[in-house]
Amino acid sequence: xxxxxxxxxxxxxxxxxxxxxxxxxxxxxxxxxPWYQQFPxxxxxxxxxxxxxxxxxxxxxxxxxxxxSAKQFSLHIMDSQPGDSATYxxxxxxxxxxxxxxxxxxxxxxx
Amino acid sequence: xxGVTQTPKFQVLxxxxxxxxxxxxxxxxxxxxxYRQDPGMGLRLIHYSVGAGITDQGEVPNGYNVSRSxxxxxxxxxxxxxxxxxxxxxxxxxxxxxxGYTFGSGTxxxxx
Numbered sequence: 441x442x443x444x445x446x447x448x449x450x451x452x453x454x455x456x457x458x459x460x461x462x463x464x465x466x467x468x469x470x471x472x473x474p475w476y477q478q479f480p481x482x483x484x485x486x487x488x489x490x491x492x493x494x495x496x497x498x499x500x501x502x503x504x505x506x507x508x509s510a511k512q513f514s515l516h517i518m519d520s521q522p523g524d525s526a527t528y529x530x531x532x533x534x535x536x537x538x539x540x541x542x543x544x545x546x547x548x549x550x551x
Numbered sequence: 552x553x554g555v556t557q558t559p560k561f562q563v564l565x566x567x568x569x570x571x572x573x574x575x576x577x578x579x580x581x582x583x584x585x586y587r588q589d590p591g592m593g594l595r596l597i598h599y600s601v602g603a604g605i606t607d608q609g610e611v612p613n614g615y616n617v618s619r620s621x622x623x624x625x626x627x628x629x630x631x632x633x634x635x636x637x638x639x640x641x642x643x644x645x646x647x648x649x650x651g652y653t654f655g656s657g658t659x660x661x662x663x
Contacts, residue, residue, distance in 0.1 A: 449591075472650050481656075483657050484641070489651075537601060537645045539596070541586075541593040542593055543592060544593050
């Protein structure tokens with residue numbers, strides 16, 4: 441059973457637009473929700489993370505929105521740039537060392 | 552530079568062969584994990600460790616063994632390689648204070 445469901449599978453956004461990726465989870469015990477960015481041939485790198493005691497966290501152009509009652513969280517990339525083109529993974533867990541990952545979203549930002 | 556080192560970067564095995572994927576970290580993290588990444592499947596947890604001498608199974612442990620004799624090293628052993636184990640394998644070292652993951656650059660394994 442997939443613990444974290446991510447959508448869309450792929451996304452094309454024009455430069456300067458907003459990229460939005462959504463995730464939903466089942467286990468209400470999860471208390472850590474990170475997003476990872478992965479470029480081809482590289483390992484995933486932590487982008488931004490949130491805990492359920494806040495509804496939003498912003499770091500530069502990247503924002504996580506968290507809805508505890510709906511068990512959903514999303515990543516917003518403002519002013520998307522071609523350099524943001526990568527695969528993005530959401531994850532969720534309650535122990536940190538055993539995260540459950542979504543299947544990933546391939547983002548392409550066109551010039 | 553501090554980080555996670557995985558070796559080898561590429562490997563081709565024949566069905567039935569065994570091998571060990573190496574993972575070493577120099578950040579003094581207690582937690583380490585192994586994931587496999589397959590197209591359209593995201594990252595799936597194979598095994599993890601919360602400290603030297605302590606390991607546990609993740610979502611897809613069958614066909615793999617791990618050990619953690621030191622804090623720095625967390626090798627993954629394939630006992631008898633199968634084509635279904637063709638994948639990209641990532642080792643991660645995890646901070647116990649903020650749960651931040653540092654991934655290695657991966658090992659691309661092909662089993663023929």
